[in-house]
Amino acid sequence: MTAATATIIAPDAPVERIALSVPDIGEHEQRFVDEAFAGNWIGPLGPNLDAFERELAARVGAGKALAVSSGTAGLHLALRCLGVGSEDRVFCSSLTFAASVNPIRYLGAEPVFVDSDPDTWCMSPRALERALQAAQRKGRLPKVVLVVNLYGQSADFRAIESLCGSYGVPIVEDAAESLGATFEARASGTIGRIGVYSFNGNKIITTGGGGAIVSDDVALVDRARHLATQAREARPEYHHLEVGYNYRMSNVQAGIGRGQLRVLDARIAARRGVFDRYRKLLAHIPEITWMPEAPFGQSSRWLSVATLTSGGAATRDALLASLDGAGIEARHVWKPMHRQPVFEAYDYIPHEVGFSVSDRLYGTGFCLPSSSSLTEAQQHRVVHAIDAALAP
Ligand SMILES: Cc1ncc(COP(=O)(O)O)c(C=O)c1O
Incomplete structure (x- = not known):
């Protein structure tokens, strides 16, 4: 091999960091974004937004969809539309990200x-x-039971749906x-009754930040749309009967979403492949x-997650530190909400007493x-780093 063809790696070359979950853009996103710019549809309304909502609803088989600025905003709207207020209680999965719970507190x-x-899980x-x-x-x-589908896995709605049905309590997914x-x-x-998706940059598909609400109850989605646009009444002058929010997604972001929806199946297959x-x-x-x-279903395996059956938290923490040192981003499983200082005053119901x-x-x-x-x-780099960290 001559010097010109050899691959020269400097001994102190920085190791490329491997992130937990990054966006994966397909072939069509740029075209939809370009169309938004060409038509000057860059604000929170336009053809991409209408099409994204139609295409998302069709993809998941829901009556109607509303694209919003984040999953958190979607949860806030969902709870508000179901009448949650300061006198109410909301049952919520403990093992989740704080974004599931914060909207409960926004409403008091x-x-x-x-x-x-x-x-x-x-x-x-x-x-x-x-x-x-x-x-x-x-x-x-409770006014609502808020069920979190964790890491790409659906909850067991065979039991949860009939339980909530028998007590007459709606589910927000x-x-x-x-x-x-x-x-x-x-x-x-x-x-x-209402489902909420996130299109944050770390999710299985992304709009660079955004979310959506879906429901078969078209009136509920229309109500959420009204609240998401500052609850502005359909009158020529600016007229408001209640407090609303500025929660709409932009037509540019919806263009990214349209492209990403076209590769959703490929992204699920790839993440399942990573897990396998x-x-x-x-x-x-x-x-x-x-x-x-x-x-009862198929997980998207949004994240590949595991537990260590021996060594406990100390071994797990040492593993995470070792991966970090090797330039690999691995994370703890969510810290349960009943363990969070901000929420620890609230009740917690364990699986078994x-x-x-x-x-x-x-x-x-x-x-x-x-x-x-x-x-x-x-x-393979991740696997070798795990091998090295857990070697006896
Ligand atoms: C379970 C869960 N709920 C809600 C959210 C909030 O979504 P967003 O970041 O789009 O507000 C996230 C992710 O961020 C999440 O993982």
Whole structure:
């Protein structure tokens, strides 16, 4: 090999950092964005926005969709549309990101945290049942049950739907992490009265920041649209009967979303492929237990997540530190909401009396780089770093 053809790597060359989850742009996004610029449709209305809402609703089989500025905004609107106010309680999955709970507090309502089920890591039907029974005894049923579909996995709605139905409490599905997953033959996000997606940059598809609400109840989505546009009445002068929000997505972002929707299936296949490869390449480490996939549907495997069955939190933390040192972004599983100083005053209902699943998952769980664009070479680097960290 001559000097001209050799690949020269300087000994102190910086190691390329592998991120947890990054955007993966397809072929069509630029065209839709260019059309928005060409038509001067760059504000919060326009052809991309209308088409994105139609295309998203068609993709998931919902009656109607509303594109908004974030998943958090979508949750806020969903709760407000279902009448949540300062006198109310909202039951909510504890194992989630704070964005699921903050909108409950924006409305002055009281969250009650419900533990996870070991088979899905999502809301425990057993804990929910005990919580609903206790709430009925006290005459304080929740206004809404907010169920989070975690890391691309749908919750077990076989039990949750009938429980909530029998108590007459509507479900809001936080499907921020589960677009493209299924529950039986239904799309994740379409089981609850209202479903909410996120198109944040780390999600399975992105609009560079954004979210959406879906529902079969067209009137509810129209009400959310009204509230999302400062609750401005359809009159020539600026006329308002109630307090609203500035929560609409822009037509430029919706253009990115239209392109991304066209590659959603490919992105799901890629993320599932990443997960399967980790499982195969790390099969020789028996202490690693992978997040289960429930039999009633397909997870999108938004993130590849596992727990360590020996060594506890100290070993897990050492693993994360070691990966960080190797230029690899891996993360803890969400810290449960009942453990957060800001929410610790609120009630928590564990899976079984004296046995909290979310605490166990938080104590030993970790999320690995899971981007749909992750190359096999990058994934081998992650696997070698895990091998090195967990070597006896
Ligand atoms: C479970 C969950 N809910 C809600 C959100 C909020 O979405 P956004 O970041 O679009 O506001 C996120 C992600 O950020 C999330 O992971």
